[in-house]
Amino acid sequence: MSSLQPPDPSAAVAPIAATTLRPLPLGAAKITGGFWSERQDVNRKATIPAAGDRLEEAGTLRNLRRAAGREPVADGFTGRPFADSDVYKWLEAVAWEQSREPSEAFAAWQSSTSALVADAQEADGYLNTHIRLAVPDGRFTDLEKGHELYCAGHLLQAAVAQYRATADRTLLTVATRFADLLADHFGPGRTEGIDGHPLIEMALVELYRTTGTTAYLDLARYFVEARGHGLLVPPGHHGPAYFQDHLPVRDVRVLGGHAVRALYLASGATDVAVETGDTELLDALRETWQTMVDTQAYLTGGVGSRWYGEAFGDPFELPPDAAYCETCAAIASVQWSWRLLLATGGSRYADQLERTLYNAVISGVSSTGGEFFYVNTLKVRNNAYADDQRSAVAGRQPWYGTACCPPNVMRTLASLDQLVATSDDSGIQLHLYAPATVMAEVGGAAVGLEVTTRYPWHGRVTVTVTESPETPWTLGLRLPAWAEGCKLTINGTEEPVGEVGRTAALERRWKRGDEVVLDLPVRARRTAPDDRVDSVRGCVAIERGPLVYCFEQLDQPDGVVLDETAVLPGELVETDRPELLGGVTTVSVPARRRDGSGTTLTAIPYYAWANRAMGPMTVWIDAP
């Protein structure tokens, strides 16, 4: 079954059967500056290198050395059973970074760590250091909690990234050997079973797209379809929803249980649906996504409101103070929205992806790139107790015993260029507005774009055509749902822009030098909550462009108690503060203290909170 016949790695995105939009080939879109570029720089220069040290300190790399026989196997395993996955996600980030800009240091890490992973693989292709070192007879005996297929999934994803980004086949060889073992072991007529933590589904489809091996797609489809039939008998506190085994995937309409598990599964199921042309499944997933966004997502895009079980709450159960909003859940939501954007072309998916990236994902990493939030609360009260388990209150931490979130942020930022644009037969669509160059083929002809913008701080996005065929093609520009009143000019002439919350399709015979200017109304605005969300009834939040704002204690006048202050009607005053938090625009608003006296509150972008000091913070504030 080792049918490794990959095409040219730089083009290694196989045709996706039922999608509307296609990802561009790797490297076709490059973020060249601005907001995201600054974060990618920190990710590349600080976060990823430091993570190598953290993986060493935590014993995660040592597990691999022991499993590889480079250190005594008998010394055992350190960490949680899923520790291997931290290394794989880090390797994925290392790979994507090299597609952005080659680096000797990154190449050396990739080479040495991939060789270590290969050495740790067992003769038959199996690979999991927890099993190897701690439960040698335990292969596939604890599918509920063992995370073996979860770790395998991250291995496969890292391998695909490495191959696509660098043409290095080291991990891909390891991954296909393991995937072949899995395909031999699991499935109808073989061992019936699913993993307690989904992820393998997505990874198998990606490996299928890269290698063309249909057995991987078949296995992914099996893993999706086998859920909800009681294959897992979860012991202990958590019920089947936690493990996403409470319902067949195609019967789910409201997500429940563990949020990251639910969203990785939904992403994998979306992959399976588009690759197999399963429109019934795709329709169910779209309906479920809409319910999530309408009733189970915070304003930040954060999902999974419950600490207990790291789970989705019921619709409208969105308390800001008790918000869990795991960073990984936000990342998984981005992955799902991206897949549904490709599948359908609907700009609502890109809107939510953008909201989640700007707010719920990057809140998870400090401005210096060295500390991480696992939990992304929307409110810290006065005198909140900073339990050491409550990093939501204690502040971002350099690493975690369960270190899933940090390397997940790393691979997300390192692969962000891939989310900027897509193409279809008619043209190119821009989804994320950032200084960028985009090169793509439309109808076999080369198209080039250059985007300049100071978004999200300023609303002007200038798109210059740098290369174009003679024939007409369509430039798609996402008009965010909040962008009512946006304006569009082409070569200085204003064009009707139509409704927002859709992608404007500008079809013409484009010429090099044509300039499209989209002016998005990036202005501070007040957002009212759905009145079915109890805990923010009577409140407002401040938003500006794609950014959600928050009030952090240290920006307020002395003596202001945020929990006891209400904002008043009146002008929202915007101030560019280049010296603050790497450069932000603050928003000030008139307010009233509990004693009736007036004051002024100042808000900063939510993603930037907890970078100066920990203290009270709130996104929603009373607005009587």
Next chain:
Amino acid sequence: MSSLQPPDPSAAVAPIAATTLRPLPLGAAKITGGFWSERQDVNRKATIPAAGDRLEEAGTLRNLRRAAGREPVADGFTGRPFADSDVYKWLEAVAWEQSREPSEAFAAWQSSTSALVADAQEADGYLNTHIRLAVPDGRFTDLEKGHELYCAGHLLQAAVAQYRATADRTLLTVATRFADLLADHFGPGRTEGIDGHPLIEMALVELYRTTGTTAYLDLARYFVEARGHGLLVPPGHHGPAYFQDHLPVRDVRVLGGHAVRALYLASGATDVAVETGDTELLDALRETWQTMVDTQAYLTGGVGSRWYGEAFGDPFELPPDAAYCETCAAIASVQWSWRLLLATGGSRYADQLERTLYNAVISGVSSTGGEFFYVNTLKVRNNAYADDQRSAVAGRQPWYGTACCPPNVMRTLASLDQLVATSDDSGIQLHLYAPATVMAEVGGAAVGLEVTTRYPWHGRVTVTVTESPETPWTLGLRLPAWAEGCKLTINGTEEPVGEVGRTAALERRWKRGDEVVLDLPVRARRTAPDDRVDSVRGCVAIERGPLVYCFEQLDQPDGVVLDETAVLPGELVETDRPELLGGVTTVSVPARRRDGSGTTLTAIPYYAWANRAMGPMTVWIDAP
């Protein structure tokens, strides 16, 4: 050290050094009918007998048989490490019931089960079936999670109850042998250590009061003082607050971490403070209690808002939908309030005790006595997902894998008579209003009272003096804080009643036949929340006397969606419904649907919800 020299068991409440009020001797106050009597009957006739079967089915009694050598030891242990405590709490309930009314069946259960417990005790006095059967070398090696002293504490409490209620010394002998071992083992200069789950502190003080052995008080004081100094190094997810080891007890001002642990510890610390005359500690506890009641308790009296870690939330973190409110936490709160009532005489403690009993405790058991809530939510939304772990939504269950709550309810109801009245040198105080007889000594002379009332349904409480000395003494009647406008007559003559929220002290030369009538304004009222509780901002709740009300879906007109309905100003209509839920008064209120159309909502007492069907329910409702 086995200095077992107990006094007459019926009077076995040793002098309590620094208390203001004294408990009456066991049997001196008897509830003779009415609301609580009905629940005690169900407890006696249905709940406690069925629990014997549940303890058998769960393997909990079998653990004791194995540890006793009556079944093969090698067959191992079943259940959670703290399973023994379920048996002890059940034995405590069995004992208290016999002080209310002797019973052959109860005596037989007591005799056989106590003998079994005695047989399971090891030669040196140690007793814990989990250690004996599952970790024979593990004595006191896992104080964080092992629950050995927690189980010991419940054993001691059951032993004291059994001895006081029935003069049976079987368990008391077991308990003192074990307590002697603990006093030899733990303490300064011996093994320094504390249990991850407090309880032993209270139990040791009770055993000291019963036996006079000061070593038990010394050990209790040690266990209280040793906390907050890092003796526990908790592994895994939970920080030191979970185990109540984050701060020295006397430095705590806001409760945090696991609620039941926090409250059992606070109760034990209160016992230690009054027995040792430690007013600094007592003052700290009083301040902490007030903060809990003002900022961390739900309207029902329920405490511990967080599912995650079964923990106290920060002040004003009281989401009704995500309320945890473990039944055991409510019971522990009652125990703490009772101790502070005795220590200080403050009627605020009795007010909170009453609120908690009527709402947060008995919501934990079904009307038939056969099913239990572990979690007592204040709101179930439309379409809430009934995960099998979420009994808050799935309904009360016959038993739990962690079965702490059911027998805790049993012993609470079985010992409720003891909370009706207290005495001091000047007279008798009535705290809970129920049909009852009270016999006590005041200044060496016998005083008798008879109370008749239909409280809480009706507000009239008639107290008749049935026996009195010639000398004057004081009758104390608690005036609940909600009872503004209450009236008092003595032998038909109205007396000034003064402010509510205190105990009215009626001093006179009472004669047999004197009749005091207290008319409490038991009328439906609207209660507004503290506006610092986000999640109920703009809402009201209905209360009536000590009862909190709720809106349950099945009492509402067809098509009403509680989440989308607001109550309007207008009359609260009370209806006595003797046929409903064992007899309740319902309250109806005008309301408006989301579409603007008018309707009427009907509320029932919160304790009675989830007895007919599971569905949407809310205590707080929008009131624009």
